[in-house]
Amino acid sequence: MEVKERIIEGAAQLFLREGVRKVTMDQLASSLGISKRTIYEVFSNKDEILKETILRHINQQRLQTERLSQESETALHFFVSILNQGIENLKAVNPQFVNELRVYYPSIWSSIICTSQDYNIFQTIKIIQRGIIEGVFRDDMDVTVVSKFIIESLSILANQDIFPTHIYAPAKLYRDSIITLVRGICSVKGIQMLENELNSRINN
Amino acid sequence: MEVKERIIEGAAQLFLREGVRKVTMDQLASSLGISKRTIYEVFSNKDEILKETILRHINQQRLQTERLSQESETALHFFVSILNQGIENLKAVNPQFVNELRVYYPSIWSSIICTSQDYNIFQTIKIIQRGIIEGVFRDDMDVTVVSKFIIESLSILANQDIFPTHIYAPAKLYRDSIITLVRGICSVKGIQMLENELNSRINN
DNA sequence: AAAAAACTATTATAGTTTATTTAGTTTTGG
DNA sequence: CCAAAACTAAATAAACTATAATAGTTTTTT
Structure with a gap:
């Protein structure tokens, strides 16, 4: 669970800043200091990472909105x-x-x-x-x-x-x-x- | 002078609605009911027509603005x-x-x-x-x-x-x-x- | 005199092949 | 056990060619 979070976190950073196709799995792995193997032990493919990355990002925005609403x-x-x-x-x-x-x-x-x-x-x-x-x-x-x-x-x-x-x-x-x-x-x-x-x- | 005006008028209609490259010189000629030859007697090439078309269009807009200003x-x-x-x-x-x-x-x-x-x-x-x-x-x-x-x-x-x-x-x-x-x-x-x-x- | 048609030379496009990149897998080594 | 490197199959992109379209010219016809 710890590793999975780290991967999504790192993928979000790279994807949102550089785009999806420009970021290779090799880049993602080395930017996280882990091997591709490890990534593919947690996610079955790139699409899955992308999807979870987006869901996390949207969720964060909603939480932020929620906070603003209460403030x-x-x-x-x-x-x-x-x-x-x-x-x-x-x-x-x-x-x-x-x-x-x-x-x-x-x-x-x-x-x-x-x-x-x-x-x-x-x-x-x-x-x-x-x-x-x-x-x-x-x-x-x-x-x-x-x-x-x-x-x-x-x-x-x-x-x-x-x-x-x-x-x-x-x-x-x-x-x-x-x-x-x-x-x-x-x-x-x-x-x-x-x-x-x-x-x-x-x-x- | 009369023919030139008609060509620019027709070109403006077509270019602004369809784009430049989609409108062929044959189309322009036939839509005006004149021959390509006649067009090329007045304009040396398509670019020249385009340029004058745009200048006319911009000028018309400015006149319109002028009118609004006075009204x-x-x-x-x-x-x-x-x-x-x-x-x-x-x-x-x-x-x-x-x-x-x-x-x-x-x-x-x-x-x-x-x-x-x-x-x-x-x-x-x-x-x-x-x-x-x-x-x-x-x-x-x-x-x-x-x-x-x-x-x-x-x-x-x-x-x-x-x-x-x-x-x-x-x-x-x-x-x-x-x-x-x-x-x-x-x-x-x-x-x-x-x-x-x-x-x-x-x-x- | 001007339109219509025919023509050409150029350019854009579609289609194909070749080369490169990269997702995902397997192997190696610490 | 996991990182690092090597590998493969598939997808992308680049290079190229053949084809089609069209700008501009010339000839013919009305």
Whole structure:
């Protein structure tokens, strides 16, 4: 059980950063300081490692979201946190990796990734609806469309070809893009809260 | 001069809808009801037609923007109009066409398209700055970042793979995405104006 | 005078073969 | 027992060739 965890951990690091096909089993083994033999004693093939790697990664993200949810008192605060987290999570994954899954691992793509994306949209819709009930978000929007729009916007902000981190620091994107996005769906009450929170952040 | 105009007009229709390489000179000639010979009397090669086609297209867009500018009394109104126009313009162009330019016509890409994109960003920055002066847009943003973000968001809204028009009607995207985007950069005064305008649209 | 058709030279594409890489297995050695 | 190295079979990619498409030209016809 110990070895298995280590392999998944190492595979996650390499796969998410380099892509799947670029990482050979030899590389994976030597980066872990173990032999291929040992890997194949625990996993029957590369696909199996990949699948477990992804499941673990998705699970970690959900736990993180769960934590943010408990730390946040208001829907507004929770939503801003989740968007920030979303960008960072997207940035941590090489786009090549996602492409490879779609092209070369269609079964994983449709079974795991698509399901996970649907889950994310569903969660976003839920938070926005909660915000509407709390009166911080506008009630004159089609929540489905807005959710989709916001999620797609996030992938732009995480796209290193468009907003490379060395030019557009996370804090800049937060201030100028995420806040713009959130403010856009805020009611007058929500905007008031958002500005209060931003000001208190500056003072602290 | 008459023939030249007709050729450019026809080429624009075909190229923008189908892409460059998919449209053969034979097709272009027969769609215009003229012979290839006649085309080659006016243009020396396909590249020349393509270049003039693009220049004409860009020029038309600028004239359209000019017109919107004169029709709009406030920066806010102008900005909303320009975003709507931007989406429709993007939708009218086959993404394949843009890809081909980048891949197969790099000289046109860097000389014309890049310049035009820079121009669009510059214009967006100018309008936002005008809005800030008029007090309708927030003055606590990095206008460069926000402009880039908004322009990139537009290409998402125009992307038929993400927001296919038959599911997401333009009016829906306008109400739920463009307004969200604009509201995001609005000051309190700007939001007031935006809501007044939306209400008056409903009543009329 | 211009369209239609025929033509050619060039280029892109599809299909094939060859070379390389790599997943997974087996063997060796500490 | 496990790492390291050697191995094989299968998949990928590279190189090449034959074929088809098409830009641009020339000839014929209306």
